[in-house]
Amino acid sequence: MFKHSNENIFANKKLLKVLLHIPYAKTIRELAKLARLPPTTVQTIIAKLRTTGNIKFIPDYQYFGLVNIATIIRPKSPLLSLRPIPGTKAVREFKGIGFKAYVIIALVPHALKQKYIEKLKREIEEKGEIITIVEGKEYLSWKPDEDIMVFLDYNRLALVKDKIFEILDERKHAPKYNPNNKVPDEIDLKILAGKLAWGPYIRPYIIIKRLNTLENKQMPPKQTVSYHYINHVLKGWKYNTYLYYWSTSKVPFTALYLRGPEAPALARALITFPGAHFSFVDTDQAYLFAQFPCQILNDVFDVASAANVEAPLGMMTMKLALKTWSPHLWKFLHKVGQRYEWKWPVEAVVRQRS
Amino acid sequence: MDLNPKTTIKNRLKSNNFIYTSTTKYWGIKIRSVKNLVIKNRKTIVLTIILTLFLSFTTLSLAEPLVAVENQNVSAQVWTQDGHLWINIQLPNNKTILIDPTIGDEPGIPYNDPGGG
Numbered sequence: 001m002f003k004h005s006n007e008n009i010f011a012n013k014k015l016l017k018v019l020l021h022i023p024y025a026k027t028i029r030e031l032a033k034l035a036r037l038p039p040t041t042v043q044t045i046i047a048k049l050r051t052t053g054n055i056k057f058i059p060d061y062q063y064f065g066l067v068n069i070a071t072i073i074r075p076k077s078p079l080l081s082l083r084p085i086p087g088t089k090a091v092r093e094f095k096g097i098g099f100k101a102y103v104i105i106a107l108v109p110h111a112l113k114q115k116y117i118e119k120l121k122r123e124i125e126e127k128g129e130i131i132t133i134v135e136g137k138e139y140l141s142w143k144p145d146e147d148i149m150v151f152l153d154y155n156r157l158a159l160v161k162d163k164i165f166e167i168l169d170e171r172k173h174a175p176k177y178n179p180n181n182k183v184p185d186e187i188d189l190k191i192l193a194g195k196l197a198w199g200p201y202i203r204p205y206i207i208i209k210r211l212n213t214l215e216n217k218q219m220p221p222k223q224t225v226s227y228h229y230i231n232h233v234l235k236g237w238k239y240n241t242y243l244y245y246w247s248t249s250k251v252p253f254t255a256l257y258l259r260g261p262e263a264p265a266l267a268r269a270l271i272t273f274p275g276a277h278f279s280f281v282d283t284d285q286a287y288l289f290a291q292f293p294c295q296i297l298n299d300v301f302d303v304a305s306a307a308n309v310e311a312p313l314g315m316m317t318m319k320l321a322l323k324t325w326s327p328h329l330w331k332f333l334h335k336v337g338q339r340y341e342w343k344w345p346v347e348a349v350v351r352q353r354s
Numbered sequence: 355m356d357l358n359p360k361t362t363i364k365n366r367l368k369s370n371n372f373i374y375t376s377t378t379k380y381w382g383i384k385i386r387s388v389k390n391l392v393i394k395n396r397k398t399i400v401l402t403i404i405l406t407l408f409l410s411f412t413t414l415s416l417a418e419p420l421v422a423v424e425n426q427n428v429s430a431q432v433w434t435q436d437g438h439l440w441i442n443i444q445l446p447n448n449k450t451i452l453i454d455p456t457i458g459d460e461p462g463i464p465y466n467d468p469g470g471g
Binding site for chain 2: 054056068070084085086087088089090091092105139141193194197198211243245253277278280289291318320321322323324325326327328
């Protein structure tokens with residue numbers, strides 16, 4: 001089953017070279033240098049990789065003062081229609097045993113976290129019941145590393161598994177979230193939103209051009225954009241990652257809600273398995289999204305059973321949906337003199353008018 | 355046979371090769387037949403287009419409006435701020451709706467990602 005299309009892809013040595021260097025390269029040219037391949041070859045390999053997965057830009061959300069929030073809702077009627085609140089990234093439908101649930105993923109400034117939760121509660125009201133809200137104090141994403149080799153040979157997973165058990169034993173600490181007090185400016189947040197939506201290799205100037213033409217705004221000089229990108233955005237860049245998507249008819253997308261003192265440790269351990277996508281880690285709970293193939297499911301539960309954690313919702317499977325929004329983060333900004341402040345977009349104007 | 359060096363190979367083939375000419379003829383006939391069909395059935399095509407348009411409009415008008423407001427006792431203010439055009443509508447029940455038409459319903463830049471994280 002696992003030999004379908006990805007074996008041909010990952011058996012390509014050049015492709016593997018590119019894949020292992022993706023996390024550390026800011027541009028395609030840099031990636032070509034690291035992989036010691038011509039830029040055109042790298043470009044064709046990236047185009048090939050994009051047909052089977054997604055290359056993502058992973059920022060340090062703490063640096064930008066932002067936080068990811070996953071809200072799990074049990075709807076009262078089978079269809080839940082919600083008006084998207086500013087900051088919403090995606091609304092996904094999940095099925096568990098004996099229940100249906102909706103997960104709303106959002107990215108908002110940490111200072112406006114409570115405001116977002118209030119707004120969401122008001123929007124849901126009688127439509128459903130909030131099961132839990134998981135705050136991504138630590139954002140984890142799978143990273144193509146040495147363990148990429150398990151894509152080719154599943155017998156090697158045994159060697160990697162020892163490492164995973166080590167993570168489970170050693171990284172039990174609660175996540176620390178210290179948001180940056182310095183509020184980023186409009187250009188920084190526009191570049192960040194663009195990178196999150198269009199991937200790590202899009203040029204910052206093109207992002208600003210696309211967004212400013214939508215808003216009929218004047219373009220800043222190229223040097224200004226480049227200054228903001230190098231001095232502000234790149235400082236908050238962690239790495240890039242490549243997420244491989246299996247056919248959903250064979251491997252469904254799943255989510256796990258973990259609760260307990262060792263939930264952060266288990267999330268950190270499970271994210272290293274191939275097929276894991278991302279995880280939001282809170283103090284004693286975590287939300288993990290993954291597409292674990294059947295072959296490793298036994299190993300996943302091997303690790304999960306060793307932790308002092310409970311999963312009250314079990315493993316939930318997702319109804320396939322792709323639409324995601326990279327929030328208009330710069331609309332949370334309010335300029336006071338030369339500085340910026342975080343403010344909820346519409347309310348700021350209402351107060352001024354009244 | 356055309357011995358002019360400026361004549362392209364395609365043209366030479368056209369003049370000599372039977373299969374090539376037959377295929378061009380085939381396509382010529384096909385296009386012509388479609389054209390004839392359209393001309394013959396002009397009335398029905400136009401009628402179906404008008405009918406579908408009419409039906410789509412009626413179904414749209416049947417959909418319930420999001421906010422039902424009477425025309426009396428409603429005041430509206432329009433102004434520009436932060437490079438946006440804002441509309442403030444005051445409803446009879448003393449509630450106000452604030453709309454920025456340039457923002458739209460989309461809360462962000464759309465892209466595809468199954469997890470949404």
